[in-house]
Amino acid sequence: MRFTINGSKREADPDIRASLLDLLREEFRLTGTKKGCDHGQCGACTVLVNGRRINACLTLAVMHQEDDIVTIEGLGSADNLHPMQAAFVRHDGYQCGYCTPGQICSAVGMLDEVAKGWPSHVSDDLSSPVLDEAEISERMSGNLCRCSAYPTIVDAIREVHDA
Amino acid sequence: MSDLAMDAPYRPAALDRAEQGLLGKPIDRYEGPLKVSGAAPYAYEQAPEGTAYMAVVTAAIGRGRVTGIDAAAAEAIPGVLTVIHGDPRMPAGEGNSRAMPAMGSDEVFHYGQGIALVVAETQEVAREAARRVTVHYDEQPGRFDATAVEVQQDHKLGFLPPVNRGDLEAALAQAEVVLDRTYTTPIHFPAALEPHATLAWWEGDQLLVRTSNQVIGGAKGTIATALGIDKSRVRVQAPYVGGGFGGKTGVGQEAIFAAIAAEAVGRPVKVALTRRQTAYMVHHRSPTTQRLRIGCDREGRISAIAHESVAYQNDDSAFLEPVPFGTLPLYAGEARRFRTDLARIDLPATGAVRAPGEAIGTFAVECAMDELAEQLGLDPIELRRRNEPTRDPTTGKRFSTRRLLDCYDEGARRFGWDKRETTPGSRREGEWLIGMGMAAALRGNFTVQAEAEVILGADGRATVKTDMTDIGTGTYTILAQTAGEMLGLPISAIDVVIGDTDLPPSAGSGGSFGAGSACAAAALACEDILTELGLRMNAATDDLRLKDGQVTAGARTTPLADLVRGSPIAAKGKTTPGKESQATSQASHGAQFAEVAVNAVTGEVRVRRMLGVFDIGRVLNEKTARNQIVGGMVWGLAYALTEDAVVDPRNGRFVNPDFGEYHVAVNADVPQIEAYFIEEIDDSANPVGAKGVGELGIAGSGAAVVNAIHNATGVRIYDMPVTLDKLLSSLPPV
Numbered sequence: 001m002r003f004t005i006n007g008s009k010r011e012a013d014p015d016i017r018a019s020l021l022d023l024l025r026e027e028f029r030l031t032g033t034k035k036g037c038d039h040g041q042c043g044a045c046t047v048l049v050n051g052r053r054i055n056a057c058l059t060l061a062v063m064h065q066e067d068d069i070v071t072i073e074g075l076g077s078a079d080n081l082h083p084m085q086a087a088f089v090r091h092d093g094y095q096c097g098y099c100t101p102g103q104i105c106s107a108v109g110m111l112d113e114v115a116k117g118w119p120s121h122v123s124d125d126l127s128s129p130v131l132d133e134a135e136i137s138e139r140m141s142g143n144l145c146r147c148s149a150y151p152t153i154v155d156a157i158r159e160v161h162d163a
Numbered sequence: 164m165s166d167l168a169m170d171a172p173y174r175p176a177a178l179d180r181a182e183q184g185l186l187g188k189p190i191d192r193y194e195g196p197l198k199v200s201g202a203a204p205y206a207y208e209q210a211p212e213g214t215a216y217m218a219v220v221t222a223a224i225g226r227g228r229v230t231g232i233d234a235a236a237a238e239a240i241p242g243v244l245t246v247i248h249g250d251p252r253m254p255a256g257e258g259n260s261r262a263m264p265a266m267g268s269d270e271v272f273h274y275g276q277g278i279a280l281v282v283a284e285t286q287e288v289a290r291e292a293a294r295r296v297t298v299h300y301d302e303q304p305g306r307f308d309a310t311a312v313e314v315q316q317d318h319k320l321g322f323l324p325p326v327n328r329g330d331l332e333a334a335l336a337q338a339e340v341v342l343d344r345t346y347t348t349p350i351h352f353p354a355a356l357e358p359h360a361t362l363a364w365w366e367g368d369q370l371l372v373r374t375s376n377q378v379i380g381g382a383k384g385t386i387a388t389a390l391g392i393d394k395s396r397v398r399v400q401a402p403y404v405g406g407g408f409g410g411k412t413g414v415g416q417e418a419i420f421a422a423i424a425a426e427a428v429g430r431p432v433k434v435a436l437t438r439r440q441t442a443y444m445v446h447h448r449s450p451t452t453q454r455l456r457i458g459c460d461r462e463g464r465i466s467a468i469a470h471e472s473v474a475y476q477n478d479d480s481a482f483l484e485p486v487p488f489g490t491l492p493l494y495a496g497e498a499r500r501f502r503t504d505l506a507r508i509d510l511p512a513t514g515a516v517r518a519p520g521e522a523i524g525t526f527a528v529e530c531a532m533d534e535l536a537e538q539l540g541l542d543p544i545e546l547r548r549r550n551e552p553t554r555d556p557t558t559g560k561r562f563s564t565r566r567l568l569d570c571y572d573e574g575a576r577r578f579g580w581d582k583r584e585t586t587p588g589s590r591r592e593g594e595w596l597i598g599m600g601m602a603a604a605l606r607g608n609f610t611v612q613a614e615a616e617v618i619l620g621a622d623g624r625a626t627v628k629t630d631m632t633d634i635g636t637g638t639y640t641i642l643a644q645t646a647g648e649m650l651g652l653p654i655s656a657i658d659v660v661i662g663d664t665d666l667p668p669s670a671g672s673g674g675s676f677g678a679g680s681a682c683a684a685a686a687l688a689c690e691d692i693l694t695e696l697g698l699r700m701n702a703a704t705d706d707l708r709l710k711d712g713q714v715t716a717g718a719r720t721t722p723l724a725d726l727v728r729g730s731p732i733a734a735k736g737k738t739t740p741g742k743e744s745q746a747t748s749q750a751s752h753g754a755q756f757a758e759v760a761v762n763a764v765t766g767e768v769r770v771r772r773m774l775g776v777f778d779i780g781r782v783l784n785e786k787t788a789r790n791q792i793v794g795g796m797v798w799g800l801a802y803a804l805t806e807d808a809v810v811d812p813r814n815g816r817f818v819n820p821d822f823g824e825y826h827v828a829v830n831a832d833v834p835q836i837e838a839y840f841i842e843e844i845d846d847s848a849n850p851v852g853a854k855g856v857g858e859l860g861i862a863g864s865g866a867a868v869v870n871a872i873h874n875a876t877g878v879r880i881y882d883m884p885v886t887l888d889k890l891l892s893s894l895p896p897v
Contacts, residue, residue: 017287026286029586031208032201036356037438041822044356072201081196089195092790096635097198098357098405104199129541133835141829144822146356146406147635149790150833 001065005030006074014061021045021056024071032072036144043143046102046109047071053109055142072101077106078097083163084108087156095147103143107157110139114161131161165687165734167609168618168741172846175686177649177693182710186648186851187842189786193639193659194403203403206375206851207360207435214362215244216286217424217434218293219417220279221443222271225815226305226509229269229278233297237243237281242288244428244729246296248279252390252423255479256512257446259413260381262481263388271300271759273511275443279418281676282424282432305509308812309450314473318505326491326557329498331456334467338458342535346455346527348883350808351448353516354827357405363421364431368392373400374418377407378671380630383664385414390422391629402662404672407634409516410445412673417444442820446514447808449474449484453527457496463539463546465496470528472503480512488520489605489862490528491557492748494550499557509815517674518858521606522865526803526883529602529866534879537587543601543870544571544580544754555748563747563847564854567603567754570841574601574754574776577839587877588895594641595760597771598875602863603877604753604775606675608845608854610740613680614667617646617688619732623712623724626658631669631681633661636857637787644784645682645851649689651709651723667735675855676749678783680738683849685738695734699726738849747847751854753777755796755867761875763897768889770800770868775836780845780854788856792838795860799874801828803865807884 003010005028005159013061014023024030024047033056040058047056048070076082084104087093094100114131119152122131122138145153167173178186197203218371222229234246247253251267255276279296283289306312335341339423361374370390376382379399387394404411417434425432436444451472458467470487487501516522536546551568554561575581583599584590590597615629627642643657660666670680697704702716708717712723758772773796784789805826809818819825838860844852867882873879878893 015285015287017291022286025208029209031204034205034357035207035435036358037822038824039438039821041438042356072199076200078196078200078202081199085196085199087446088199092192092786094192094195094198094635095637095790095794096355096357096404096406097194097203098205100198101201120587134831137830137833141831144356144827144829146354146408146827147790148794148801148828148833150797150828150830151793151835152790153830154835156381161629 001062003064004068006070016062019057019060020059020061020064021084023061024056030073032102034098036099043106044099044102046106046143047106047108051112053106072105075104077097084160087160091152091156093153093156094149099143099145103145103153106140106143165691166735166737167687167850168548168739169743169849173742173850174852175649175690175850176705176847178686178851181648182708183648183651185654186644187782187785188652190640192637192787193643205357205403205405206362206373206401207433210362210433212430214431214433215282215284215428216289217421217432218281218289219277219297219420219440220281220293221440222274222276222278223298224271224300224302225274225637227271227299227300227302227309229271230301231299232279236295237292238532240288240292240295242284243292244282246279246281246421247427252419254389254416254419255412257415258385258389260384264479269833270479273509275440275511277420280420280424282428305815306507306813307474307509307810309508311316312506315505320476320481320505321485321503323485323488323503323890325502327500330468331467331498331500334498335456335458339460340538341458342531342538343456344531344534344881346453346530346881347604348451348523348526350450351516351802351806352442352808352825353408353410353445355406355408355410358438359411359415359417359445360435361418361421362431362433363425368396370397370422372397372418372422375411376401376405377404377411377632377634377673379632379662379664380668380671381805382414386419386422389419393564399664400662401632404632404634407672409514410513415444421534436820439820442817443511446512448516449513451484451486451523453486455527457531457535463541463549463769465494465550467498468494468496469500470524471500473506474503475506475508476513477510478507482514484513485520486524488607489524492750493528493603493605495552495556506743509566510810510825515760518606518861521862525602525863525866529863530869533600533870544575547571547603556746560746560748563749564780564843564845565752566841566843567752570752570776570778573839573841574756574774578756578774580756583874587874594763596763596875597760598871599758600870600874601754601756602866602870604755604859604863606751606855606859606862607865608749608751608848609674610744610849611670611676611677611680612739613669613684614734614737615681615684615688615690616667616735617685619650619692619727621727621731623727624656624658625652626660627685628660628666629669629681629684630664630666631661631677632672634672636791637784638678638681640787641678641682642675642685645685647690649686650692652712656712661678664814675858677854678856679849679851682783682851682853683738684736686850687738688734691734694734695732696726743847749848751779751859753859755863757867757871759868759871759875762874763894766890766894768872768885769806769835772834776839776841777859778841778843779841779856779859780848781852782840782842783853791857792860793836795858796836796864797828797833798861799864800868802884803868804884
């Protein structure tokens, strides 16, 4: 099968039972994407597939022929951070770091949804939602942080959005 | 080696001079760029080529014996390397440096216990094969219902012996006012987001284990004991740990299984528990029943206090939740009784989860104090003020540092406590009832032995080495800040190497003792380096001034790099508890405040604001300390409102063993939270003067939420968590 992963063409012959998450972690050794629950309950495995954020544990690798997949490694590297990654460092939007790649991919995908005008459960105005704290918290609630750095995660995302 | 027992208060002079101005500053995490870019390796990741995958077969009964295992169907699957069971080195549960589980036993102590392992070429094959292993059991009746098991008063479990001071019953009989309430708290999962994972391989007769563990020095000994080999043959690494919360203080079955599997297949083997397996194979916090009795006069002066509880444990484990640990030094009162009784139950092991004792003991004592204040017509803070002791009321020891009253005052001012309605249920906004609550926070402080090495290299850079772990606590960063402050180096000139048992042994991460002890050991090592630098500068050590890589003595200034050129300086520091540790009562303190909104129609509770003021000794890094405290406060919020692992009493299974039904806090549950520090360096605690941080935030925060719910609604709930079904029937008419 063929994939575009972080801008590069990659090929693999995955087990039909393998999730996209396991393909990324075990076959391509892109271990920045984390496995927290394997049930779509924690969001640690969030990646961007064709621009949209999804839980990589909830989708089979074989469903992604020719898809364009961006993982945390594709957003930026330790010496060349994406603005969202840099904001998480500045605001201490993490502790143990295990949910962090998923939070960051999710935040990047979420801001794109807001830019497209997609409303959420807490939007007062369904046609043009304003990204306040409540909106960020609502839209980021698919990403658990057991260390519970939620307030600083919100701060980091808000800074990137407002910039 | 600079070896310092805490026989007297001690503080390195260089920390007072603070020339670099680094320690305590809210600098970004040392390892931050690696974490946010996904490059920080956790236990399961960056495994060597050829690593095989392991899956664990778990017990499908709640109590009994394994009578036979048929692995033929599993072994027939292409890609399966081996199926292992019945090895005498296989533990029945988690081990630690204090207690080992049954070894090589066919006994099933609880549902979900690991009983066999499968090794395969791929993860998918390993998982499938594990499901094809057929296990035969002799199933026996189990004790699964916590309300129906026998309670033992006379037991030897736990580190906290019963306390009986004075004649409690007589004091209660004579008291003008008595409050007698019983609280229950649920099973609490640590639920670290990184599931327990281990990568194990052998190099000759040396075993290497990369594992998700908080205390790798202890793990090294436990692994050696389980395998029956000398400790010198085991090396444990944990460079990054995806959360611990107590759940990774011991060595789980899967780590020993992986070592056995790696030996059997002659290749590296790795395993990660599935999320549901973590519910069974990782210990949880015991549920408790807590009876709180307080007797006082009409002015609220306490004469009698008793905190008597029941906690649970299975037949294979030795821990007991020290429920009243935080109550012991909290309030005055002559007659005192504290005890925790034991009930044996056939469920997964209970163990230390974030702030064992205080995390749940404060639900009872702090909710009781709130109710007592209401009965007396006193402000809850005033009642606490009237019972603030001048010495430890249980042991009579002097306090090292205790700024609890200041925490109340500053917290009340910042929170706007004076705006709280004293009559419950009297503030309403639309369909929401609004209330405020507060509680005291206290977590005992421990001084623990730790070592560190600091090397001042020929290039003028310093390296700190210790086998400490960073489980999200900020260890990397505060070690760098400590060394930088001591040696006058910017953070960019410090390297920190931790998470490897080949490094000097530390206390590990647990009991909130890691930061203080590890940084103290590093500071002591730096003092030895300063002594050597003094010799090289031909100046008294105390006359040295170090900043930005320059050393000044009197009128002479020399680059640090010039002083070490060709001759690096390596020094070790060690700190141990001593007479001062014994002579003082030590704890971190705080005051927690919460504002909640309770929906008058549905009973839904929303926490609108939380604020805390904390006394944690020296603040080593304001940013990471605050983040950790806030995380603890969120734990209290979720413990008060949603976290509740439910057991099916028919079979000992959890009804909700994953994040779908066991509800930790999500982003939308958490408001912006304020946390402030009252900093008083505690020279009795350790040479850097820092007290524990990581567990303090959860102490009392849940009680503040529950007290706020009462203030909002007039309803008191004694059975945690306060879910809307418990509130609904008692809410005032809409």
